[in-house]
Amino acid sequence: MSQWQTPPHPGFSVDPSVAPTLRPSTADRDYADSILRTAHAEGRLTDAELAARVERADSAWSLRELNEAVAGVSVPTTPGPNLTSLPSAAMPPIVGRLDPARRNAQLVLTRSVAGWLALAVLFNVIWVFTRGPGHYYWPIWPMLATALPLVGLVIARFGPDPAPVRHVQPPTDAL
Secondary structure (H helix, E strand, O other), rough: OOOOOOOOOOOOOOOOOOOOOOOHHHHHHHHHHHHHHHHHHHHOOEEEEHHHHHHHHHHOOOHHHHHHHHHOOOOOOOOOOHHHOHHHHHHOOHHHHHHHHOHHHHHHHHHHHHHHHHHHHHHHHHHHHHOOOOOOOHHHHHHHHHHHHHHHHHHHHEEEEEEEEOOOOOOOOOO
């Protein structure tokens, strides 16, 4: 029997018992998040348990750790859209930070803006000490050029939701 045929969690990319030290993919983490949210919506996890398990799943370094984070909650036999399409009233407030497409967008945006501001200050200090006010304001050009990536980050953070991720079924041994 292949590692793909009957894994304990059919949504994981590889059976955690076959490759326990393999780093989990984003899809593996998303699947674990959906299992935990479903268990919470069904009343099998409290808010505190959900928060602790989600934190463990987000920081898991291996499939073994990710599997341990979802241990003890029942798992549906097949992954599907029903795992992520829970009514919003059933989701606790913590789920707002679980959106995988925007999980770290706020942190990245904040650090990028701080980095851009530091560069802008540096450009202006160089300008003041080389020529100073009354001369051509050349710092505007590098400031505009370094601000372009920020536009993409702002769109990623506040723009429309990305298209849903399609999960590809793993290959089977059947010919």
